[in-house]
Amino acid sequence: MSYRALAVVPVLLTAALAAGMYLLVPHDAFVLAVQLEVDASKLVALAGMIAAALAFERGDYLRRGWGAWAANFALLLARDATLPFEGTMSHGAFVAVRGLLVGVGNASMVYGTWTLARAWGVAGLEYAGTKTARRLTIALAVLAAIAFAGPTTVVDVRDAFTPGGLRFDSLASDAGDLLSLPLLAPVALTALAVQGGTLRWPWTILTSSLVAWLLYDAVYTMPEYVHVARAPAQLASEQLHALAGLLACAAGLAQRKAVTDDDDGAAEAPAQARHDRPGAEG
Amino acid sequence: MAEESGDRVAERIADRLARYLGPHTGRVAVKTFAARALGRGPETLVLDDVPAMTQALRPMLRTLLGKQRCEVVLQQILREFGL
Numbered sequence: 001m002s003y004r005a006l007a008v009v010p011v012l013l014t015a016a017l018a019a020g021m022y023l024l025v026p027h028d029a030f031v032l033a034v035q036l037e038v039d040a041s042k043l044v045a046l047a048g049m050i051a052a053a054l055a056f057e058r059g060d061y062l063r064r065g066w067g068a069w070a071a072n073f074a075l076l077l078a079r080d081a082t083l084p085f086e087g088t089m090s091h092g093a094f095v096a097v098r099g100l101l102v103g104v105g106n107a108s109m110v111y112g113t114w115t116l117a118r119a120w121g122v123a124g125l126e127y128a129g130t131k132t133a134r135r136l137t138i139a140l141a142v143l144a145a146i147a148f149a150g151p152t153t154v155v156d157v158r159d160a161f162t163p164g165g166l167r168f169d170s171l172a173s174d175a176g177d178l179l180s181l182p183l184l185a186p187v188a189l190t191a192l193a194v195q196g197g198t199l200r201w202p203w204t205i206l207t208s209s210l211v212a213w214l215l216y217d218a219v220y221t222m223p224e225y226v227h228v229a230r231a232p233a234q235l236a237s238e239q240l241h242a243l244a245g246l247l248a249c250a251a252g253l254a255q256r257k258a259v260t261d262d263d264d265g266a267a268e269a270p271a272q273a274r275h276d277r278p279g280a281e282g
Numbered sequence: 283m284a285e286e287s288g289d290r291v292a293e294r295i296a297d298r299l300a301r302y303l304g305p306h307t308g309r310v311a312v313k314t315f316a317a318r319a320l321g322r323g324p325e326t327l328v329l330d331d332v333p334a335m336t337q338a339l340r341p342m343l344r345t346l347l348g349k350q351r352c353e354v355v356l357q358q359i360l361r362e363f364g365l
Contacts, residue, residue, distance in 0.1 A: 056350075060344070062348065124314070125311060195304045196304030196305050197302045197303045
C-alpha cells in the first residue's frame with residue numbers, strides 16, 4: 001500500500017462506517033455498534049503500533065516510542081474488555097481496575113508521544129524557523145489541548161463529586177489528554193521538517209491522529225456546554241475516536257514502510273559500515 | 283576517481299538523506315554534521331571527508347531510521363563515492 005493510501009484510507013473508512021452506522025444500524029443496537037467500531041479501531045491501532053515498533057531493533061530510540069503507544073492501545077482494549085464483568089464484582093473494585101488500566105495506558109501514551117516528540121532533538125537536528133516561532137507553536141498547542149480537553153476534564157471532575165460519579169478511568173484519560181496533546185506541536189514540527197522525505201508520512205499521519213483525539217474530546221463534551229442533540233454529537237465524537245485509532249494504525253504502518261522498504265534495491269543491512277572494515281579508513 | 287568539488291560531495295550526501303528527511307533537512311543535516319565533525323562548511327567537503335561524515339551522521343540516522351536502515355543508508359553513501 002502506498003503512503004498516500006495509508007493516509008487516505010482511514011478517513012474514507014471512517015466516513016463509510018459512519019454512513020453505514022447512520023443508515024443501517026437499528027436504534028437499539030446503535031450503542032453496541034459504536035462500541036464495536038471503536039474497539040476495532042483500537043485493535044488495528046495496536047497492530048499498527050506493534051508493526052512500527054518491530055521495524056526497529058532492540059535499543060533503537062523509536063522502538064520505545066511506538067512500543068509505548070502500542071501498550072496504550074493494549075491497555076485501553078483491556079479496559080473495554082472489563083465491561084461484561086460489571087456487576088460481577090463490587091463497584092469499587094470495578095472502577096479501580098478500569099482506572100488502573102486507563103491510568104497506566106495513558107501514562108504509556110504520554111511517554112510514547114514524549115519520546116516521538118523528542119526524536120528530532122535526540123537526533124541532533126534543529127527545527128527550521130526561529131525559536132520564537134517554535135515557542136509560539138508549542139504555546140498554541142498547549143492552549144488547544146486545554147481548550148479541547150479541558151471541558152471534558154471539568155465535566156469529569158464535577159461528576160466525581162456526585163454520588164457514584166467517581167470514574168478513575170475518565171480522570172486518568174483526561175490527565176493523559178492534557179499531558180500528551182500539547183506534544184502535538186513538536187510532532188507536527190517534525191512532520192513539517194521532513195517534508196519531501198518518506199519520514200513525513202508517519203509523522204504527518206501521527207499528527208492527524210492526535211488532532212482527531214483533540215476533536216474527539218471537544219465534540220464528546222459539546223452537549224454539556226452548547227445546545228446540541230446528544231445522539232448526533234455522540235455519533236460524531238465516536239467517529240473521531242475511531243478515526244484517531246485508524247490513523248494511529250496508518251502512522252505505524254507508514255513508519256514501518258519507511259524503515260523497511262527497499263531503497264534503490266539496496267541489499268539487506270550490512271553487518272558493519274564500510275569504515276568498520278579493516279583497511280578501509282582514509 | 284577525479285576529485286569532486288565540495289558542493290558536489292555535500293549535495294550527493296544530502297540527496298541520499300533527502301529520500302528520508304526531505305531536501306531541506308537533508309541539506310541542513312549535512313551542514314550541521316560537517317560543522318560538528320569536521321569544523322568546516324559543507325562546501326569544503328572532499329572525497330576523503332566522506333567516511334568521517336558517515337560516522338557523524340550515524341547517531342542521527344540511527345535515531346530516526348533505526349540501526350538496520352541507518353547502516354544501509356551509510357553503505358549507500360560510501361558506495362556512491364566508490365568507497
